[in-house]
Amino acid sequence: AQSVTQLDSQVPVFEEAPVELRCNYSSSVSVYLFWYVQYPNQGLQLLLKYLSGSTLVKGINGFEAEFNKSQTSFHLRKPSVHISDTAEYFCAVSSQGAQKLVFGQGTRLTINP
Amino acid sequence: GAVVSQHPSWVICKSGTSVKIECRSLDFQATTMFWYRQFPKQSLMLMATSNEGSKATYEQGVEKDKFLINHASLTLSTLTVTSAHPEDSSFYICSARPGTGWSYEQYFGPGTRLTVT
Numbered sequence: 001a002q003s004v005t006q007l008d009s010q011v012p013v014f015e016e017a018p019v020e021l022r023c024n025y026s027s028s029v030s031v032y033l034f035w036y037v038q039y040p041n042q043g044l045q046l047l048l049k050y051l052s053g054s055t056l057v058k059g060i061n062g063f064e065a066e067f068n069k070s071q072t073s074f075h076l077r078k079p080s081v082h083i084s085d086t087a088e089y090f091c092a093v094s095s096q097g098a099q100k101l102v103f104g105q106g107t108r109l110t111i112n113p
Numbered sequence: 114g115a116v117v118s119q120h121p122s123w124v125i126c127k128s129g130t131s132v133k134i135e136c137r138s139l140d141f142q143a144t145t146m147f148w149y150r151q152f153p154k155q156s157l158m159l160m161a162t163s164n165e166g167s168k169a170t171y172e173q174g175v176e177k178d179k180f181l182i183n184h185a186s187l188t189l190s191t192l193t194v195t196s197a198h199p200e201d202s203s204f205y206i207c208s209a210r211p212g213t214g215w216s217y218e219q220y221f222g223p224g225t226r227l228t229v230t
Binding site for chain 2: 036041042043044045046049090099100101102103104105106108
């Protein structure tokens with residue numbers, strides 16, 4: 001079975017500062033990895049995904065993530081955040097051949113002016 | 114990108130009644146649709162996976178007779194919460210995918226907030 005752990009439930013940062021949201025996963029098979037963003041009272045929007053190939057994945061809104069197989073991590077980063085990045089961020093994993101996503105607990109990113 | 118809608122966006126119902134939530138893919142045909150449940154400040158928990166024209170596959174611990182899922186067409190799936198109780202109050206989110214492989218993105222609806230009084 002797969003599981004996802006987001007190590008920080010809340011991350012406060014100042015505007016224009018860099019941010020890293022941490023995600024670790026466990027799986028006995030090869031995986032696909034995803035980061036989603038959820039704004040208040042809305043559904044989820046895909047930020048980026050890793051299926052194969054380059055371990056550094058670039059997504060929308062200036063976010064990127066790096067797949068580290070040896071550390072079973074897929075941390076999300078942005079070099080300079082904006083107030084509009086305030087949202088809940090979810091890391092998710094799926095095993096190759098499976099249809100469903102398993103989500104982490106979520107990290108609430110709060111941007112302070 | 115592709116759009117998934119849900120209706121209603123919020124609903125209040127009395128305990129013991131049933132409520133139906135619709136999930137539609139507006140500009141693509143959804144081979145597979147998923148239903149999730151999200152409690153306040155918590156993650157999404159997959160309830161069931163449905164493929165058009167076949168019975169839904171429920172996750173362990175989800176009552177099939179309570180949460181009825183019908184994937185009637187390639188653009189519509191419905192979730193009916195039967196004999197709702199206050200503990201069924203939650204945020205229900207659907208998603209849809211145009212194909213069966215992960216090269217196809219899973220698109221999420223805006224969610225439906227159910228409150229059972």
